[in-house]
Amino acid sequence: MNRGLKVIVTVVVAVTASACASAPRNRPLPTERIETGPNSTTAVRKQFEGHWSLVSFKVSAEDGRQADIEATGDLTFDGFGVLDVRYKMSDEGLKRLASVGVNSPNPVVSTTGRVVIDTQQKRITYIGDDFEERALGFDPKLAAARANPFALERIRYYDLRADGTLTLSTRYESGKEAAVSLWKRN
Numbered sequence: 001m002n003r004g005l006k007v008i009v010t011v012v013v014a015v016t017a018s019a020c021a022s023a024p025r026n027r028p029l030p031t032e033r034i035e036t037g038p039n040s041t042t043a044v045r046k047q048f049e050g051h052w053s054l055v056s057f058k059v060s061a062e063d064g065r066q067a068d069i070e071a072t073g074d075l076t077f078d079g080f081g082v083l084d085v086r087y088k089m090s091d092e093g094l095k096r097l098a099s100v101g102v103n104s105p106n107p108v109v110s111t112t113g114r115v116v117i118d119t120q121q122k123r124i125t126y127i128g129d130d131f132e133e134r135a136l137g138f139d140p141k142l143a144a145a146r147a148n149p150f151a152l153e154r155i156r157y158y159d160l161r162a163d164g165t166l167t168l169s170t171r172y173e174s175g176k177e178a179a180v181s182l183w184k185r186n
Helices: 003-019 041-048 091-099 131-135 140-145
Strands: 050-060 066-068 071-077 082-089 108-118 123-126 156-160 165-171 177-185
Touching: 041 108, 041 156, 050 091, 066 091, 071 177, 082 091
Parallel strands: none
Antiparallel strands: 050 066, 050 071, 050 177, 071 082, 082 108, 108 123, 123 156, 156 165, 165 177
16 A cells, blocks of 8 residues: 555544544433422432331221221331332231131231332322233233232322321222221331
8 A cells, every 4th residue: 555545544544533532412411300399209209218117907898897907017118119018917807807808818918019109199009010011901810909908909098197107098999998007107
C-alpha cells in the first residue's frame, strides 16, 4: 500500500473513532413528576414498613354471621413491596371460625407476596406472574379462590389510623366484610 493511501486510511480511522466518543446529554430525560405528600404511594409504603402484631381478628360469613377469632399474628412489610401476614389460631379460634362456615385445614393462615398499594381507594393487591392475565377477564379459578376470606386473590383494604394502628380487611364480592384484623407496630 502506498504512503498516501496509508495517511488517508489513518485520518479516516481517527475521525471515525473521535465521532464515536460519548458526550453528555444536553436534554433531560422525559420523566413523570414523582408524587409526594402524606397520601403518596411512597409515604404510605414507608408507614407500612416494619413489623406489626395482631391485636384483634374478626371473620364474617357472607350471610352476616360474625366471630371474634382467638389468634396471634405477625405482619411484615419490607422496602421491596413484599407483604407477609401470618395468623395462628387457637383451637377455640378454629372452632369459632368454623361456626361461621369458614374452615381452615390448619391453625396457621399465611399470605406472602409482592403487593401494589392503591392510595386513592386504600387497597392492597397481591401480584403474581399471571396478574395481568387474570385482571383482563373472568377467571373461574380466581372466583373460587376468592370464596376464601384469606385468599391471596382477595383485595385487602387498609386504614392507617392516627393512633398508629393498622386495620386490614377483605370483602366478599357483595362488598360485605369477610375478615378484619387490627395491628399495632412492634
